[in-house]
Amino acid sequence: MSLIDITFYILALTTFFAGVAVIAIPNPVYSALCLAITMIGVAGLFFTLEAYFIAGVQLIVYAGAVVIMFVMVLMLFDLKHEKKAFSKGLFSMILKIGSSAVVLASIFSAIYLTISAKPRLEEVNTDAIVAAKGLALQLFTKNVFAFEVIGILLLVVLVGAIALAKGKGGTHA
Amino acid sequence: MGSDLVEVSINTIKMLAIFLMMIQAVPMLVWVERRGSAFIQRRFGPNRVGPLGLFQLLADAVKFIFKENFVPKNAVKFLYLAAPVLALIPAALTFTAIPLSTPVEVASFELFGQSWGPYVFQFRGFEMNIGIIYILGVGSLGVYGLLIAGWASGNKYSLLGAIRASAQMISYELALGLSIVGILMIYGTFDLVELIGSQTGHLQFSFSGKEYHVGFLPNWGIFFQPLGALLFLVSAFAESNRLPFDLPEAEAELVAGFHTEYGGFKMLVFFMGEYGHMMVASALFAIFYLGGYHIPFVSVDSVKEFFLSTEMFGTSTLASLMTALVFHLSLLFKVIFLLWVFVWVRWTLPRFKYDRLMSLGWKTMLPWALVNTIVTALFIYYSKVSG
Amino acid sequence: MLELEVGLSHYLVLSAALFIVGIMGVLIRKNTIVILMSIELMLNAVNITFVAFSRFLNNMDGQISVFFVMAVAAAEAAIGLAIAVAVFKRFHGINIRFFENLKG
Numbered sequence: 001m002s003l004i005d006i007t008f009y010i011l012a013l014t015t016f017f018a019g020v021a022v023i024a025i026p027n028p029v030y031s032a033l034c035l036a037i038t039m040i041g042v043a044g045l046f047f048t049l050e051a052y053f054i055a056g057v058q059l060i061v062y063a064g065a066v067v068i069m070f071v072m073v074l075m076l077f078d079l080k081h082e083k084k085a086f087s088k089g090l091f092s093m094i095l096k097i098g099s100s101a102v103v104l105a106s107i108f109s110a111i112y113l114t115i116s117a118k119p120r121l122e123e124v125n126t127d128a129i130v131a132a133k134g135l136a137l138q139l140f141t142k143n144v145f146a147f148e149v150i151g152i153l154l155l156v157v158l159v160g161a162i163a164l165a166k167g168k169g170g171t172h173a
Numbered sequence: 174m175g176s177d178l179v180e181v182s183i184n185t186i187k188m189l190a191i192f193l194m195m196i197q198a199v200p201m202l203v204w205v206e207r208r209g210s211a212f213i214q215r216r217f218g219p220n221r222v223g224p225l226g227l228f229q230l231l232a233d234a235v236k237f238i239f240k241e242n243f244v245p246k247n248a249v250k251f252l253y254l255a256a257p258v259l260a261l262i263p264a265a266l267t268f269t270a271i272p273l274s275t276p277v278e279v280a281s282f283e284l285f286g287q288s289w290g291p292y293v294f295q296f297r298g299f300e301m302n303i304g305i306i307y308i309l310g311v312g313s314l315g316v317y318g319l320l321i322a323g324w325a326s327g328n329k330y331s332l333l334g335a336i337r338a339s340a341q342m343i344s345y346e347l348a349l350g351l352s353i354v355g356i357l358m359i360y361g362t363f364d365l366v367e368l369i370g371s372q373t374g375h376l377q378f379s380f381s382g383k384e385y386h387v388g389f390l391p392n393w394g395i396f397f398q399p400l401g402a403l404l405f406l407v408s409a410f411a412e413s414n415r416l417p418f419d420l421p422e423a424e425a426e427l428v429a430g431f432h433t434e435y436g437g438f439k440m441l442v443f444f445m446g447e448y449g450h451m452m453v454a455s456a457l458f459a460i461f462y463l464g465g466y467h468i469p470f471v472s473v474d475s476v477k478e479f480f481l482s483t484e485m486f487g488t489s490t491l492a493s494l495m496t497a498l499v500f501h502l503s504l505l506f507k508v509i510f511l512l513w514v515f516v517w518v519r520w521t522l523p524r525f526k527y528d529r530l531m532s533l534g535w536k537t538m539l540p541w542a543l544v545n546t547i548v549t550a551l552f553i554y555y556s557k558v559s560g
Numbered sequence: 561m562l563e564l565e566v567g568l569s570h571y572l573v574l575s576a577a578l579f580i581v582g583i584m585g586v587l588i589r590k591n592t593i594v595i596l597m598s599i600e601l602m603l604n605a606v607n608i609t610f611v612a613f614s615r616f617l618n619n620m621d622g623q624i625s626v627f628f629v630m631a632v633a634a635a636e637a638a639i640g641l642a643i644a645v646a647v648f649k650r651f652h653g654i655n656i657r658f659f660e661n662l663k664g
Contacts, residue, residue: 003565005566019578019601023585028594029324035597036317042604049615052303054623059310061630064343065637067316071339072641074324074332086588096587099584100580107576132303132363138620138648139627151632157635164642
């Protein structure tokens with residue numbers, strides 16, 4: 001095992017258990033904090049995959065996003081009275097966990113069956129600046145239409161979110 | 174990797190030294206801030222302990238460390254204790270990615286009957302050629318420390334301060350990110366060292382096919398991006414929660430904001446985080462707009478040749494080390510000046526109202542940053558189109 | 561499968577596990593904001609897959625997809641939180657069962 005492998009295992013375990021904690025902890029404040037740890041872990045995994053630019057963007061975008069969720073949780077909940085965090089019903093719970101397990105098992109078996117020959121980490125061009133330039137070139141030549149569409153989508157979302165959240169009787173009404 | 178014992182150990186020592194440098198600078202900054210405030214307000218400030226009150230910081234540190242370590246009744250203990258550290262870590266991590274001077278080249282030498290090959294030690298914590306993205310990304314994690322501190326204290330004033338802090342930092346992060354897009358487009362790199370390297374010599378640029386030279390000005394980014402520099406400076410003030418944007422800890426409204434419940438050494442760690450953010454912001458401003466560690470009109474080679482010609486530092490290793498120190502002093506001078514600007518502004522401008530702060534961020538800074546980006550792009554396009 | 565040296569399959573397994581954790585979160589939690597968090601988890605799991613394939617096939621398209629996924633995730637989170645605020649104003653709580661009132 002090389003150093004990068006050990007890094008991967010540490011990051012993978014952190015990310016996975018933080019992800020489990022997001023759904024397993026009843027208090028949504030801790031869920032938000034664990035989600036932040038998950039996001040940082042995913043950014044670290046992107047580092048191990050030498051996608052430095054994506055890792056940085058992941059940190060910038062999701063750090064802000066999770067902070068907003070955290071604040072929303074703080075503003076919208078009376079945390080002393082959060083008792084029923086999970087859905088009720090033993091039978092439906094068994095059904096939900098069972099079906100999730102079936103999906104997981106089928107994905108695992110698909111991975112196991114298709115990747116028989118393990119691709120090695122081969123030497124590729126890992127210069128982050130060259131990689132970032134390649135990314136930008138692809139983004140603004142081949143995928144420029146999708147880029148524009150995303151821009152319009154974000155504009156629509158901006159208008160929609162303000163229209164939804166504003167309403168009457170807010171603090172700035 | 175091919176790194177051997179000497180290289181690994183020196184790199185480890187170097188990282189520790191850079192971290193300690195940051196921690197060490199904090200008491201000095203506290204002194205500068207207190208004496209500077211006193212100077213601006215025409216009073217004396219701390220002047221009893223030691224010459225010029227310089228030992229005041231030592232006394233303060235002792236006092237902070239020996240204070241009682243208590244946790245408020247309503248606090249969430251683990252998060253309450255973790256929050257100051259979470260505020261310090263992003264500042265420390267970003268500081269390590271900043272290039273502080275020219276690299277030190279160590280020629281091969283003999284030790285313990287073995288020859289150790291030539292090394293190059295960067296004058297920074299670790300090398301990273303997308304330093305700007307990294308610094309922005311890790312720097313944006315700084316808000317968690319404040320938010321967790323405010324929530325875990327179990328105090329309404331703390332919580333209000335924390336929510337203000339999060340809204341303010343997220344809003345101004347946009348303006349901060351957009352304000353440096355112009356300079357990134359001009360120099361075409363994410364690498365801080367490369368960015369500094371292209372700011373040497375005198376001011377020169379080409380526009381519509383003609384070369385322009387301005388002999389009496391250095392080739393600094395601020396002359397290409399004056400608006401960007403202003404926006405970056407204002408956003409940096411907001412990001413490090415300094416006056417006139419220190420709404421998260423507005424003492425007239427919120428007692429002390431997110432750190433109301435903190436005292437003693439935990440408070441000091443918050444201070445370290447805040448001053449660390451200020452240092453990182455100042456260093457970034459110096460790198461983006463003031464030529465980084467370069468001295469105007471003095472090239473690295475000429476300084477190195479000067480040291481090579483002296484008797485004391487005649488060997489190439491020592492000359493390289495001395496050159497690095499000289500350029501490090503140059504960066505330090507710029508950073509200290511900018512930190513003084515932080516203190517200066519604190520006693521010059523009154524605190525904003527919260528809605529004014531938000532409307533400044535979203536309705537003034539963000540549109541101007543966009544305009545700056547577009548104008549820069551047009552400028553670059555027209556300087557290339559007929560050249 | 562159980563080799564210690566990290567390859568593509570390790571990233572895929574981690575990604576699948578995280579994705580399932582996200583699905584479970586959506587299924588078993590009642591709090592709308594935690595459900596939104598679970599959706600973010602699923603999107604991140606998919607991002608890991610994209611970047612892992614991009615790295616091991618030495619092709620940039622995966623990273624481009626990650627950009628778009630992030631943009632869509634931001635849009636989804638913004639609208640989701642706006643709806644959560646609207647529901648909270650109406651019912652003074654954001655339990656997922658309040659959405660049953662959206663039936664026409």
